[in-house]
Amino acid sequence: MPVVLDMPVTQFLLFNSRSIMVVTMRNIKSLSYVVALSSLSAASLAIYSSAAVADETVVIGHVAPLTGEVAQLGKDNENGARLAVEEINAKGLVINGQKIVLELDSEDDGADPRTATQVAQKLVDEKVVAVVGHMESGTSIPASKIYSDAGITMITPSATNPALTQQGFNNVFRLVATDAQQGPALAKYASTNLKIKTVAIVDDATAYGQGLADEFEKAAKKLGISVLSRDATNDKAVDFRAILTKIKSEKPDAIMYGGLDATGGPFTKQSAQLGLQAKVLAGDGVCSDRLAGLAGTAVDRVVCSQPGTSPEKMPGGDAFKAKYQKRYGHGMEIYAPFTYDAVYIVVDAMRRANSTDPSKIRAAMPATNYEGVTGETKFDTKGDLRNGVISIYDYQSGKKTFIDQVTM
DSSP states (O other): OOEEOOOOTTEEEEEOSSOEEEEEGGGOOSHHHHHHHHHHHHHHHHHHHHHHTOOEEEEEEEEEOOSSTTHHHHHHHHHHHHHHHHHHHHHOEEETTEEEEEEEEEEEOTTOHHHHHHHHHHHHHTTOSEEEOOSSHHHHHHHHHHHHHHTOEEEESSOOOGGGGGSOOSSEEESSOOHHHHHHHHHHHHHHTSOOOEEEEEEOSSHHHHHHHHHHHHHHHHTTOEEEEEEEOOTTOOOOHHHHHHHHHHOOSEEEEESOHHHHHHHHHHHHHTTOOOEEEEOTTTOOTTHHHHHGGGGGGEEEEEESOOTTTSTTHHHHHHHHHHHHSSOOOSSHHHHHHHHHHHHHHHHHHTOOOHHHHHHHGGGOOEEETTEEEOBOTTSOBTTOEEEEEEEETTEEEEEEEEEO
């Protein structure tokens, strides 16, 4: 409210936030005029005060393939991150006395390394404080240098190639076990539980697919599994019959496929159509709920690994699945809980740094000790998750089913 000083009846002083008004009795036609002036001053003060403490918008980037063959996985990642942003904004976030409103800038890298670097530079130019992504190793590795040069935290929920965190960058973190853990876990399960003695290996020639196949091959040989052949296709292939016909003549107990579900599904389906009896072993890129639609009834021969705790075993898994279903009207795919936790981990770093400055957020990240939906998150000196977990699944009557968990 304005302040009215005790002055002669013929004159008043009205204070508001920016000025002093002198009002004489001859200017006042009625008491309502004084009230109007008082209300105007009060409104001016309210507007001025509100402007002084306006909310600060802080932008977090997210990158995944939102178009193309694996867009459903990328959209799932985006949904998890957006759910966290919406929750945090609803609860209210204050950093260093300033109310913060988070905004998610979600970009599409199309699963293409060149596009990934362009998108990374765009986010740097837009001054995001951190990036949740990218989804794949082949896009995360080239993009990571751009974020490193800009001093911006990059936290991937799903890129598993060990090379990502072996570059010496201090801004790169990941929330899942690496292929150096996933490959051996899958090989160990194949040897110990499935009694596999011989295997043929095929990869899609991407950083992810080839890297996972390499790690599986090394571990399989150490376990005494005979690797009969090693072949490569590509991540856009639709016809695998030439490779599979060759493999059929080798009569392996299993075929290990390093790639994504968009190719892994048809690969599995065609193996059955050619009369192969071999199990198909695969990593997290293949291990999706939609695989049954891509592989048909042949999906029941698939055994796949997935870095991270199964949603059934996650401390907050059931509650998260319910929230996700309510928000989006359908179930989650694979890594939405990890992108959800990634946003909360970035905000946790903001709180501990008491700042939204990207350099201070990055400096706070190594000391992360966060308990979220996916469990405990602590990072080693490279930015990898300590005590990584690998979950093993198969498909029973077309339904993805959790069967085992390995702590590495």
